[in-house]
Each structure stands twice: as structure tokens, then as C-alpha cells.
Amino acid sequence: MFALKAQRFSDGDRLEIGGWPVRLRVDGRARRISLRVDRARSEIVALSPNARRLNEAVAFAQEKAGWIAKQLAALPQRMSLAPGGVLRLNDRPYRLEVAPGRARIEAAHPGGPRIVAPDDPNWGLKVIRLAKREALSVLTERTAVHAAALGRPMPSVAVADPKARWGSCRPATAKAPAAIRYSWRLILAPAAVADYVAAHECAHLIEANHGPRFWALCETLVGDPAPHRAWLRAHAAELHAIGA
Numbered sequence: 001m002f003a004l005k006a007q008r009f010s011d012g013d014r015l016e017i018g019g020w021p022v023r024l025r026v027d028g029r030a031r032r033i034s035l036r037v038d039r040a041r042s043e044i045v046a047l048s049p050n051a052r053r054l055n056e057a058v059a060f061a062q063e064k065a066g067w068i069a070k071q072l073a074a075l076p077q078r079m080s081l082a083p084g085g086v087l088r089l090n091d092r093p094y095r096l097e098v099a100p101g102r103a104r105i106e107a108a109h110p111g112g113p114r115i116v117a118p119d120d121p122n123w124g125l126k127v128i129r130l131a132k133r134e135a136l137s138v139l140t141e142r143t144a145v146h147a148a149a150l151g152r153p154m155p156s157v158a159v160a161d162p163k164a165r166w167g168s169c170r171p172a173t174a175k176a177p178a179a180i181r182y183s184w185r186l187i188l189a190p191a192a193v194a195d196y197v198a199a200h201e202c203a204h205l206i207e208a209n210h211g212p213r214f215w216a217l218c219e220t221l222v223g224d225p226a227p228h229r230a231w232l233r234a235h236a237a238e239l240h241a242i243g244a
Helices: 051-063 065-073 123-149 184-188 191-203 212-222 226-241
Strands: 014-017 020-026 034-038 043-048 086-089 092-098 104-106 114-117 156-160 167-170 179-183
Touching: 014 051, 020 051, 020 065, 034 065, 043 051, 043 065, 051 065, 086 123, 086 184, 104 123, 114 123, 123 156, 123 179, 123 184, 123 191, 123 212, 167 191, 179 184, 179 191, 184 191, 184 226, 191 212, 191 226
Parallel strands: 020 043, 092 114, 156 179
Antiparallel strands: 014 020, 034 043, 086 092, 104 114, 167 179
16 A cells, blocks of 8 residues: 655645634744734744744644634634724724715715715725725825935835735835835824834834834834834734724
8 A cells, every 4th residue: 555645735825723724834033833823814823944844833733723713713803894884094983884976085074074985895995995095195294204304305105905014114225216115004093103103114214124223213203112013013903804
């Protein structure tokens, strides 16, 4: 008889263990097999030092099925946007409603701030697009303020939906101008927290690392960054659950 070959796994593979999502990841800096919770993606990451030990990572995750279930069950439930709900943008609550015409934000509506979109299957997607547009506007304005305070030219600004970071900065080079990209979900966070991220990324226009001089720049712009960093750690899963 021929022995069955063991299943082969690759970096990035996703599987279910006990009905819960687990993603395999190879990290050359890891010293051992381990599990961690990815709150942004609502999944468990099984880390392995190299691809040869991915089978061990899977076996370890299977042994910890109970722990995995407990960790993921405690995460916030995905929140789909629907008429009748409320969405906070830049510290302001907006009622979500159905109305004819183009999708729009009505900050000065007589009945209170609201976000409206026509009744169709893409209603939620249209609300998300409006939130992204608002995020780009607000974060562009805060970037301009902080870049000017640092004496740096205004970088280009864009928003996306990364799962692992709130912002990224590419400092200017001889060949390309500076560029900053933010998570659009920062518009869902307190305004002071979003402003801190803008200051953080602008500080990278001068210091491309996280050394003492970098943190000194952040503190000059927005004061102690610790409370804002703590808020993002505590509420990351909630922000990523909105509109999913």
C-alpha cells in the first residue's frame, strides 16, 4: 500500500477550524508556531517561522479550536448599513434614510444631519462611497494643517480600506513627491483620533522611522499620542465591522 501524502499548505491559505476562519502566515521573524487574533479581519492568524512548518501551525490551531472559538466569538458582529440606522462621521451622528435622487450627505437638514440614498440593492455601497468621500475631504484638510506646521510641501492624499494599518506615508524623493494614504474608516473614529493619524503620517515626511525624534514631532502636533493609539487598539474591530 502507498502512504497518503500529508496535505501541503502555503503562506496565505485560509481554512476553517471548528467553523471559524484561520489564515496561515509565514513570518521569518517568528521564533515558534503561534496564533494571534486579527481583529480587523475577524480571523485567527496561525504564524509559522517558515513554510515547512505550516502543517505544524495547522495542527496547533486544531488543538486550540476552543480558544479560537472563544476569541472570535467575542469580536464585534459585522454591522451592515441599513435605512433607519445611525452612522457617526467625524464625531457627528447621521441618520441613514432612503430618499429619491442622488446619494448625498445633508449636514444641515432641518430634521437633523442625515445620509440618504435611493432605494436600490446598492444602497449600502452608496453610503460607503459618501463616507469615503467625506474621509478624503477631512483627512486632506488635516494633512494640509500638519504638513504646513512642519514646513513640508503638501503631499498627495488618498483613502483606501487596508486591514492592517490606519495610514502610510511615502516621503518625497528626487523622483516622486510625497504621498500619504489613509484608511477611510478613520472618519468613523473620534475626530481627535483621526487627526492624530494625520499628524503621525505627516511626521513621517521628516522622520521615516518611529524613533524618539519622530514621536517628538507627533507630540508637537497633537500632544500625547498614547490615548489615541490606545483608542485605535481597543476599537479597531468595531471600525472594521461597519459596512462589512
